[in-house]
Amino acid sequence: LRGLAAHNEDPLFYVQQELITVTNDYQQIQIELQKSKQNEEQLQFQIEIYSQKLQHYQSELEEAQNLVNEAYSQLNAIIKSSATSAEIDRMNQQLIQQVMLIQQKESEIQSVQAINTQLQSQIAQVLDLNESFKLQQSSLQEELQILRNLQQKSQQTQFISYAIKNQKLNPEPFVQTQLLNAKIDNEKLLLHNEKLQTEKMEIQTQLIKVQKQFEEALKQTSGVKGDSENEIYSLKTEIFQLKQKIQADQVQIEQQSEFIASLTQTVKMKQEELQKEHLEQEQLQIENQTKDQIISTLQTQIQENQALWQKEKQDLQVIIADQEELIKQKQDFTDQKKEMKEEICKKQKQNVEMQESMEIEDKFSTKPDVDINMVLSEIKGIQTDQVKVFCDSDADFTEDYFGPDKIGYLKKQLA
Numbered sequence: 001l002r003g004l005a006a007h008n009e010d011p012l013f014y015v016q017q018e019l020i021t022v023t024n025d026y027q028q029i030q031i032e033l034q035k036s037k038q039n040e041e042q043l044q045f046q047i048e049i050y051s052q053k054l055q056h057y058q059s060e061l062e063e064a065q066n067l068v069n070e071a072y073s074q075l076n077a078i079i080k081s082s083a084t085s086a087e088i089d090r091m092n093q094q095l096i097q098q099v100m101l102i103q104q105k106e107s108e109i110q111s112v113q114a115i116n117t118q119l120q121s122q123i124a125q126v127l128d129l130n131e132s133f134k135l136q137q138s139s140l141q142e143e144l145q146i147l148r149n150l151q152q153k154s155q156q157t158q159f160i161s162y163a164i165k166n167q168k169l170n171p172e173p174f175v176q177t178q179l180l181n182a183k184i185d186n187e188k189l190l191l192h193n194e195k196l197q198t199e200k201m202e203i204q205t206q207l208i209k210v211q212k213q214f215e216e217a218l219k220q221t222s223g224v225k226g227d228s229e230n231e232i233y234s235l236k237t238e239i240f241q242l243k244q245k246i247q248a249d250q251v252q253i254e255q256q257s258e259f260i261a262s263l264t265q266t267v268k269m270k271q272e273e274l275q276k277e278h279l280e281q282e283q284l285q286i287e288n289q290t291k292d293q294i295i296s297t298l299q300t301q302i303q304e305n306q307a308l309w310q311k312e313k314q315d316l317q318v319i320i321a322d323q324e325e326l327i328k329q330k331q332d333f334t335d336q337k338k339e340m341k342e343e344i345c346k347k348q349k350q351n352v353e354m355q356e357s358m359e360i361e362d363k364f365s366t367k368p369d370v371d372i373n374m375v376l377s378e379i380k381g382i383q384t385d386q387v388k389v390f391c392d393s394d395a396d397f398t399e400d401y402f403g404p405d406k407i408g409y410l411k412k413q414l415a
Helices: 002-006 012-080 085-165 171-221 228-274 279-363 372-392 405-414
Strands: none
Touching: 012 085
16 A cells, blocks of 8 residues: 555555456346356247147047048958958058158157257256356445445545645554455455456356257257347247148048048948848847857856855855854853953962961061051951952953962051
């Protein structure tokens, strides 16, 4: 700052130059983003057009397939009616033409689907490019804000430089602070510029790649070079031609339908004339053969069903017998458990009364100051209650139900 003041240079000049450069970059990015959006709109328009093409081709393919199926039926009818070889060849030729038409429609549909897929890929790339432009636009906005802050600081510095030059201000403390702040700001700006230049180069490379692909897609889809107005006009012309082709194909399909209807009527009349004499006899023979076959089939099915029913009946009888035996065994086991439980409860009550009475009387017989009857009555009451609860419950006799904790504690206290 002292050097700028000594040489009468304007410190605001450098910041203003950088601000102009970044502003131009920001405007250029906005232009590129607008172009990319226009490319996206054009691709969307082409996708809609080719989707309409695909629908028309699929509709034509279904109609042609119906005509082929009908032609197959007519051909089979002609063969069965003993028609002449000329009529069969003519109908066969008509069928071959319909099949070729279907193959052509399928080929056109595959071509349109391939173009549609390519256009979808182009749309995805354009959307990615738009996101990159938006990120760079945000970075440039951040840099513009940094430069505006530097511009404000440079204006302050210019004022201080003027004061230092005219010796109206002691420069040393303020200059040291400003030098440190300027160094920090300069490092931030250098790092930001380096990052911005890298992003700019990547986006430019991607933009060139997408632009080439977009131009190739336009060549493949429209076949017309020029500006967007010419491309739109070419697409509209192509849509009009496609509609005319569809109308012409529809007329041709209607003519083919009329021809097939006329041929059907002729074949039907000829069948009636040729088979009038033998129709009833052949019909009776066919019906008799059919009835015999049906009767034989039904008899076979009845025999098979009877055999299966007998086998299933036997299997069910075995299963029912097994289930009844299991139920009987389970009931016997339940009765046995109940009897065992009653016997155990009965013996347990007797054991509790006899064992505790003998044990306590023996233990406290030498202590006249203890009320033996009271202790015996209390312990007997506890164990009798536990036995009663067990025997009145649904608990299994194998469970360890009688716990000695409470009785043992009372014995210990009395001893």
